[in-house]
Every structure is written in C-alpha cells, then in structure tokens.
Amino acid sequence: MKFILSLFIVATATLSFQSDLSGQTLCENGMADIYPCDGYDLYTHFPLSAVGGGDNGNDCWGWVDSDSGREFVLYGRSNGMSVVEVTDPLSPTYIANLPTASSPSLWRDIKVIGNYAYIVSEAGMHGMQILDLTQVLDLSGFPFNISATSHYVGFGHAHNVAVNVETNYAYAVGTNTFSGGLHIVDVSDPLNPVLAGSYEGAYSHDVQPVVYNGLDVDYQGQEIVFCFNGQQGLAILNAEDKTDVQLIKSISYPEGFYTHQGWVSEDHHMLYFNDELDEMYNGNNTRTYMMNIDDLDNPVLVGFYESDNTSIDHNLYTHNGRLYASNYRSGLRVSTILEDGSIEPQGFFDTYPEDDIADFDGTWSNYPYFPSGTIAVSNFDGLFIIKEHEVVDGEESFVVEAPVLSLSPNPASSTVRLSGSFIDSDVVIYDLSGREVLRMNSIPAVNGLHIDISSLKTGSYIVNVLDASSGISKATSKLTIQ
Numbered sequence: 001m002k003f004i005l006s007l008f009i010v011a012t013a014t015l016s017f018q019s020d021l022s023g024q025t026l027c028e029n030g031m032a033d034i035y036p037c038d039g040y041d042l043y044t045h046f047p048l049s050a051v052g053g054g055d056n057g058n059d060c061w062g063w064v065d066s067d068s069g070r071e072f073v074l075y076g077r078s079n080g081m082s083v084v085e086v087t088d089p090l091s092p093t094y095i096a097n098l099p100t101a102s103s104p105s106l107w108r109d110i111k112v113i114g115n116y117a118y119i120v121s122e123a124g125m126h127g128m129q130i131l132d133l134t135q136v137l138d139l140s141g142f143p144f145n146i147s148a149t150s151h152y153v154g155f156g157h158a159h160n161v162a163v164n165v166e167t168n169y170a171y172a173v174g175t176n177t178f179s180g181g182l183h184i185v186d187v188s189d190p191l192n193p194v195l196a197g198s199y200e201g202a203y204s205h206d207v208q209p210v211v212y213n214g215l216d217v218d219y220q221g222q223e224i225v226f227c228f229n230g231q232q233g234l235a236i237l238n239a240e241d242k243t244d245v246q247l248i249k250s251i252s253y254p255e256g257f258y259t260h261q262g263w264v265s266e267d268h269h270m271l272y273f274n275d276e277l278d279e280m281y282n283g284n285n286t287r288t289y290m291m292n293i294d295d296l297d298n299p300v301l302v303g304f305y306e307s308d309n310t311s312i313d314h315n316l317y318t319h320n321g322r323l324y325a326s327n328y329r330s331g332l333r334v335s336t337i338l339e340d341g342s343i344e345p346q347g348f349f350d351t352y353p354e355d356d357i358a359d360f361d362g363t364w365s366n367y368p369y370f371p372s373g374t375i376a377v378s379n380f381d382g383l384f385i386i387k388e389h390e391v392v393d394g395e396e397s398f399v400v401e402a403p404v405l406s407l408s409p410n411p412a413s414s415t416v417r418l419s420g421s422f423i424d425s426d427v428v429i430y431d432l433s434g435r436e437v438l439r440m441n442s443i444p445a446v447n448g449l450h451i452d453i454s455s456l457k458t459g460s461y462i463v464n465v466l467d468a469s470s471g472i473s474k475a476t477s478k479l480t481i482q
Helices: 002-018 134-137
Strands: 037-038 040-047 057-065 069-078 080-085 091-097 108-113 116-121 128-132 151-152 160-164 169-174 182-184 194-198 206-210 223-228 234-238 246-249 257-262 270-275 289-290 298-304 315-320 323-326 332-337 344-350 365-367 375-379 382-388 390-392 394-395 407-408 416-420 421-433 436-446 450-452 458-467 472-479
Touching: 037 040, 040 344, 057 108, 057 375, 057 382, 069 108, 069 375, 069 382, 080 134, 108 160, 116 160, 128 134, 128 382, 134 151, 160 206, 169 206, 169 223, 206 257, 223 257, 257 315, 315 365, 323 365, 323 375, 344 382, 382 421, 416 458
Parallel strands: 057 365
Antiparallel strands: 037 344, 040 382, 057 069, 069 080, 080 091, 108 116, 116 128, 128 151, 160 169, 169 182, 182 194, 206 223, 223 234, 234 246, 257 270, 270 289, 289 298, 315 323, 323 332, 332 344, 365 375, 375 382, 390 394, 407 416, 416 450, 421 436, 421 458, 458 472
C-alpha cells in the first residue's frame, strides 16, 4: 500500500503540473517568460519536484525508439534517473523512475547504446546500472518505479561513463579502480557485461571514445579515446587493443586549471573542450578551447573562443555544424562551427536568469541529438525542453503551436470522428497498457476521418497521429469507449 500511495502522490503532482502547460513560450524581445534567450523557445520546464525530486538534478541523455520514433529524455537526479517522453514537446510526460543503486549523490551520468542505458554515480557501491529502455514503451498513466535490467559491479563509484556506439564498449572513468583511469567494459551483451581492459596512466574526469575518421592515416579506423584529465590536462589514447591501451599524446595548455570535458567535431578535424575552473581562478570569461587533431601525435591548440559572459562552462557537444554548451549559470549557449574550425555565437537559452557569476548552479548538461530538433537541458533544479525558432527562406518565423487532435463524440460507442490539420499520417489506437489495438496507415488527410471502433471493448484508449514517413508522433488524444 505504501508503494502504491507514493506513486499516486507523485502522479497527482506530475499531472497537476502538466495540466498548466498550454504550449511553448516564444522567445520575444530577448525573453521567454523570465528566461533570457536568443533564437530558442521554451516548450516545457519541469521543476525538479515534478520529475522525481531529490537534492539536485545533474546529467541528461536521450533515447529514440527506432520502431516508433518516440523520443525520451533520461534525466539524472541525486537519487535516481527520470524517464520523460518528449515525443510531443508541448505535452511531455514523466513516465518512470530508476532509483539509485545505492545512496544519493550529487553526480550521476548516463549514456545509451541501442536500446540500453548505462548509468553510473559517485555514490559508493553503485556500480553501473544497465536498463533496457524498451520496457518504458508500455508504461502510461503515472510514473512507475522501474528496476535495472542488469548491474555491473566491477567498480563501486564512477564520476562518468562514456560509450562507443560503434564498438559496444563502455568507458567508466573516475572510478575506484585503475587509479581513476579507463575502466573498459564490453557491453555487446548488455545482460552480461564483462571487463575488457583498462588504462591507469592518469585519472580521467571525462572521455570521448570514437572510431577515428580524421586525416591522420596512422589512426584511421582505430578506437581513439580523448581524455579530459582534470589537473593533468588532456590525453589522447589508442584503445584499439583494450588489453594494451597506448598513450599517443599528453597535452597541457596555458592557464589551464581543470580540464573538464570535450567533444570532437563530426569530421574529427577539431576537438573542443572546456576548463571548469579557469573562470573562477584565472578570472577570464567563459572559454571554449579549440584543438586541431588532424595529426594525433602532434595536435595543435588553435586557441580559444572567449565569450562576453563570466559563467563557468560544463558539458558541450557538437551536432550538425553547431556546438551546444551547458555553461552553468548562463544556460545553454549554441555556437556555429565555421569552416576553419573556429566558432561564433548562434543563440542561447538562459536557464538560470538570476546571474551569470562564476559559480556552480544552473545547467549541468544538454542533449541536442533528437531527430525532431527538440533539445533537453538539465538543470540542478529541473529539466527544460526547448527548440530553435523555425526559419523559412532566411526569415525568422516563430513556431506555430502544434495542431490539436479532436475526437467526437467522446465518449463514443461505434464510430469516432477525428478533427485536426494533419496530412500524410498513420492513426494508431493504443489501450492504456500501451498495446496497439487498431491502426490505419497512410491517411492523406485526417480531418473528418471516421473510424469504426465497434470491435474495441469498453474503456479508455489513446489515439495517436503519427507522421507516415518518420513515425514521429504529431498529436495524441484520449478516447473513452462506452
């Protein structure tokens, strides 16, 4: 009874919060509600209490179900991980909570390979939780507590985890093993993860493993790991042989205090990284460092971009020619990557409007890789869902609120009529367990469509309109059959 009651309380709070969401808040005249912005609209803001609670939020990542195109944010918190569906960013849903494997911690990190999420924490004896994400596809109604599918216990705590989706290896770093260096796990069978190798030449705060496809022919096609090693600067490792990881190059740079995290450009021409403490101890404004990696044996620090902002930088990622940086108290900062590898500001959304001082609060991370263009931004105090303004023929055009799907009559008994400006769509009806019970494919125009529902039992159902080509959800509505 206690478990059911706690879920009911969480669900009630979540549903009452979601009922206040009426659509995105446009970025107009440099503001979206109370949030400074440039070029990005606010779709949803979940306070921490609405997505599982705890002392703080931290990392985030994303998952897309390849069959349905449904999009999910995986939001880390001190006491667990929240699964939030954002297929419709105007009406996202907090659907599941994965509790911490041991105790709460400020730090939690998440990555995804295929349909499995890999979760680590600085909490003692936490290990690495492995979660089959397909189990959340059938959840609806209120947030469920879910359990890890498997659990790797080759280490206790870890500061971070990185994955290589091409080779099915997970790299835990900052663990209580191998001097905090690489703890490499073969997750080709997620239900039976095994230690594959290690590197203990230096403590790593964060890493990015890639199959290198840059210009250095000596390393093309090999698994290279870019390591961000705190007070020890950077390192580039060759991890093609997991049992014999080799150092290619160690790098330091002027005015370096704590090399925190970084990401390579999509063409593997440049490495962008940040220093978490230079703003605080050196007094400079927010810096993003740029390194040419065309020659891995002799990488060249090109320089840095220094913004007009004073906040500390944290996690950054590259995608589609842009760099997305979560810079603590100045929010998400987006830059365009120019042809020569340098960057220039493109837009921003400030999730911490109080100030931009060099201190630890505001945004922790972001996930810019959803096919829909939805961007998740994780804060200490909650989760933001944002999107860029649409641009048509070079002119800025605000996003129009998503069309509404209407059902009549509702409740219905034998037929139901759909209304809404949807074209080239599939219409799917699910029961509340998430099971598909009726489907109509390739509907040229949904408005005015009548569906025979006489074969369905009395009860509640979800009607979902999907894009016929991509499978991405356009709109949903609840249907009652009596």
